[in-house]
Amino acid sequence: MTIYSPSIERAIEALSSLPTIGRKSAQRLVFHLLRQPRESVERLAHALIELKANVRYCSVCYTFTEQDPCSICTSQSRQRSIICVVEQPSDVFAIERTGEYRGLYHVLHGTLDPLQGITAEQLKIEPLLERLRDGGVEEVILALNPTVEGEVTTHYLAKLIAPLGITITRIARGVPVGMDLEFADEATLSRALAGRSDVR
C-alpha cells in the first residue's frame, strides 16, 4: 500500500519511469510541481504532448524533424556531396553544435548487435545505400560511437559502400580535448598514438 493519494502516486510513477529519475527524485519533483502555479505545470504537460505530436522522422535522413524533409536535407547552403552517418538523432545535434560540419546526415537508429537481435534490416542501412546509389555523394563520414557495436557497424558499412566508389572516412579516435593523459584508458591512448599527425 502506498501512503500517497492516487494522483500523487500516478505522477511519481510516471516520472520515475524516465531514465536517471529514481523514485526519490520523482517524489521531490512532484512536491515541487504541487507548489508551482497550475499554468506552469500545464505548460510542461502540453510541451510533452506537442513534442510527440509534432516531431517525426525525416524521410530522407531519419533525424527528428517537424517538417519533412528536415531543414538540413532541404537547406541550399549545405554541402550535398558529403553524408555523415550517425547512430542517433541526438548525434546530429551534437555535431551541429560544433558549427564545423556543413554536409548532410544519415541516422541509422542503432548499431548492429546480434546479441540483442539487431540486424541490418532493423537499421536505416538500405535507405542510406539508396541515397548513395542516387549519385552526387563523394564522401561518407562514419561517425558511430567508439564501442564494439559501433566498430562492427563501421566495418560492415564500409564493406557495403566500397563498391560504389565513394570515399569512406571515419572520425578520429583519440584523447578528448581537456583530458589529462593519465586519466585516459589504454584503448584510447593506443588509438591516439596510432592516429598521430604531424605538428603544423
Place this chain on the structure above:
Amino acid sequence: MTIYSPSIERAIEALSSLPTIGRKSAQRLVFHLLRQPRESVERLAHALIELKANVRYCSVCYTFTEQDPCSICTSQSRQRSIICVVEQPSDVFAIERTGEYRGLYHVLHGTLDPLQGITAEQLKIEPLLERLRDGGVEEVILALNPTVEGEVTTHYLAKLIAPLGITITRIARGVPVGMDLEFADEATLSRALAGRSDVR
C-alpha cells in the same frame, strides 16, 4: 539561435525548469521521450495535469490531499490528542513512512525567515493555534528541520503554545542511524551528546 526545432526546444526548456534537471539532462529526457510510444508520453503529461487538478491543501492540517479534510484528519484510528507540526507536506509523508506515528499533523508551509521576508502571518500558525484552542490536544510535537530557521520557528511556536497548557516536545537531534561518528559534524555530535539517554 537554437539548433532544435520549436517543439523540441519548448520541451527541453520546460523540463530544465525543474529542480535538479539541467539543460543536458533535459535534452537526454526529450530524446528518450521521442523514442517512446505516444501513449506513454501522454500518460506522463496527463498524470501531471491531473496532479495539479486533483490535489489541494487539507483545510484542517494543510497537507496535500485529494479529499478535504484529508484521510489522516478524518481517520477514526488516529490518536486525536497529538499533533505533529512540520514544515512541508513532504515531511508528513516522510514521517508516515516510518509507520511509527499514529497522531495528527499540521503543516506550517515554511519557517520564519525575516531575511526572506517570511513572517508568522505567511505560515499556517494561526490555524494551528485555533486547532489547539478548540481543545482535545494534549501534546504538540515540533518536527521542524534542524536548521537555523527551524530552530527559530520552534522557539517561537513553543512560546505561543505554552500558555495553552499543552505538552510541547520536539524530535531528537543526534547522529543519523547508520552514520559513522567520524563523518558527523560537530553541531550534530554535540547535540547527540547533550541528548544522551540511559542504555536500556
